Amino acid sequence: MQRLLHMEPGLCTGCLQCEMACSFEHEGEFNPARSRIRVFEFEHGRTSVPYTCSQCTEAWCLQACPTGAIVFDQELGAKLVRPAACVGCKACTSACPFGTIEFNPATGKVYKCDLCSGNPQCVAACPTGAITYLDAGATGVGRMLESAAQTVNGVAT
């Protein structure tokens, strides 16, 4: 089953535990600048929005890569960077419409979310359940359920 990261900004407190967990998993140190997931704050903190790669099916980054350094992991549904093949040309960072593949000047390679081989550390670290790892085909179900419940209560018009 393909699963993906589902974000509920309404639950996010902006604590950045996800950024620390991500960088720790991938870089072995706490370093939010190298996190694959980032939290953005709007209107003085009214909303905090966690954001990362959504693992597009027709991935622009993968299509753009001239060296085949980005590969599709069928089982995870993730697009993975093979650092050995990455030449740091940044064609992918230009191609990605969401900015979720980034270049690390220290290594000369790009990096992106790899779903931690199916055990995303951002999910484990989130204290409020704002980031969950769901069946890729069911991410809308929670909101549908909420809307349906409102219909029952006569709230929705």
Add this chain to the structure above:
Amino acid sequence: MVAPPPRPSNAWASAEHGALQVGIKVTGRLADYFDGTEVILPDGASVIEALAAIGITADQVGLVAVNGESVARAQYGERLLGDGDSMTVMAPLTGG
């Protein structure tokens, strides 16, 4: 810890013979446990029994005052309540 749904006042039980009606005010986070204004207790009830009636344990409490006077923690079991007393149950202070 998530508080259980707040207990309502049990004053509907009406003061039977030999029962006490005690006004209760709960502060801070402890108000999540009890949102009424009074409880009915058996005659001879102490502070500790009043606390039990509203679902709060002594170790959750910062201070109890009866009729505006503080009650030492060691006296919770001995301090008896009278009909018409008012008891304040204060949450611990955390600093800010």
Add this chain to the structure above:
Amino acid sequence: MSWQGKILKVDLTHGTIVQEPLNQDWANDYIGERGLGSKYLWEHMDPTVNPMGPDNVLIFATGPLTGTSASTSGRYAVLTKGPLTGAIACSNSGGKFGAELKYAGYDLLLVQGKSEKPVYLLIEGDEASLQPAEKIWGSSVWETEEWIKQSRNNPLLKIASIGIAGERGVRYAAIVNDLHRAAGRSGVGAVMGSKNLKAVAVRGSVGVNVKDAKRFMEAAAGMKQKLAKSFGGMTKYGTNEMMDTMQEFGGLPTRNFQEVQFEGYDKIDARAMLKTDQTGHRNLVTNKACFGCTIACGRIAHIRKDHFTVINRKEYWHASGGLEYETAYAFGPVVGVDDLDACTFAGYLMNEHGMDPISFGVTLAAAMELYEMGAITKDDTDGVELKFGNAEALTIMAEKTGKQEGFGEILGLGSKLMCEKYGHPELSMTVKGQEFAGYDSRALQGMGLGYATGNRGACHLKHDTFDVDMEDQSGAGKAEPCKTSQDWAAAVDSSGLCVFTSGLGAEMFAALLDADSEGDWTAERLLISGERIWNLERLFNLAAGLTSSDDTLPERLLKDPAPSGTAKGRVNELDRMLPEYYQLRGWSEDGRPTTQTLERLGLG
């Protein structure tokens, strides 16, 4: 490991910036943040200098746990000589700036001298530079953050800055970071302004490493579990959860400490913030976390658009930092105001212009008492009726002080100088010139001792006697918990974590720190380090000219009995507690650490 091993020294007079290795011996003895910053301050300046002069030193310090995944790991401390107190100033803040300074690769930033022209310090990656700030001199904190991010085209910069209050030397000006978190107390913002330093903007990508990752992750996970179990109330209600408790207890300073209970408390307490009114408006929008914090006690609030404060000022219709207990107290009971929106707006103004809400509110309270007794009139107050309970007066004066206009210039002096100016020093509710937080010393005796002996003046965060103060409203047995908790708070404040976690205990901190940092860290070592830090701060103050006569409380708290509440009829028993406290500290009768004490702590 855990310390980055580097500090950054900025000389504003000469415009030079140099990196230096961290003095690891000092880190071993003083941990980090508050303690390490105090040590650097002690070694780099003469405590007798004018706090507003170029010879004062301004330090931003992180701790060994700052920037790690331990909960509440976003703290940093600002150390300098405080203009409000003439004593050592140690002001702690959360938000995200502190962790970012660590990620820039620095344990500590030390600023000396004075720039000829307004500048801001920019640290992007491994490059640090002084940038012209003429264009933002005279701007608010909010404008400054926006301008720097835009002009650098870097939305990820984390910024600590001052507003007009800091530029113009308001004695309780704050350094505000991330729009609404602040190193708020003792006037650290005024020192920054005196140096013509408008802001520090940081973005770094140097990772923070820990000594033993497996052990550290286990300890951090255990800590988070404990917090999740015991801090639910703080998450839901914020610190303003305490308002109704303080009311019932009778320790809620009201109308400049003339009373200890406030009839309007339930219009501004945590529950009022959560209430939805008939128009569908609720003051509290959401709760928010500082960096790394799994408690998230921060409040994000908004003001009713038809409220008099903002009805014609759309620029304040957005959400921003909401009331905490101390701000609710400082804009509420102590000035007699019960208007939630006005209090929230006053809070916005403090953050926007960079001021300490506690000192502002308590100074305004003294001005209101002066006004009501006729010592000042409308001629002094720009025509404003400065009576207790006047919400409009609160917000007008908050803005005037923030912008340093009219009577705001007088309020900017702080309560002590203002009351002296009008011939009524007894109305100043301060210790060492710094205003009280929201706990009355007649109901909370140990708090009173903590205020009186506070190294930065009246402060509620450098000790924790809440439990014993609630249990027993006399001065008996308060010296020991006051002393011990002062030492413990000094250790926690030096770790990089929030003092709210201090209740988790020394063993837990030792486990975290030992997995994080080089050297064997035990509970005993943390406590002795805390005691060393407390005594070093004391040495700074003694060298600055303070004496035991400064370890006192205003007469109102020592002579006028509490008029109501559980402590009705009591005064603070400082006379009884203070000698006991000095003895426990190993200080002489005149409050000086003995040679033996200094040697025991390695300060000889």
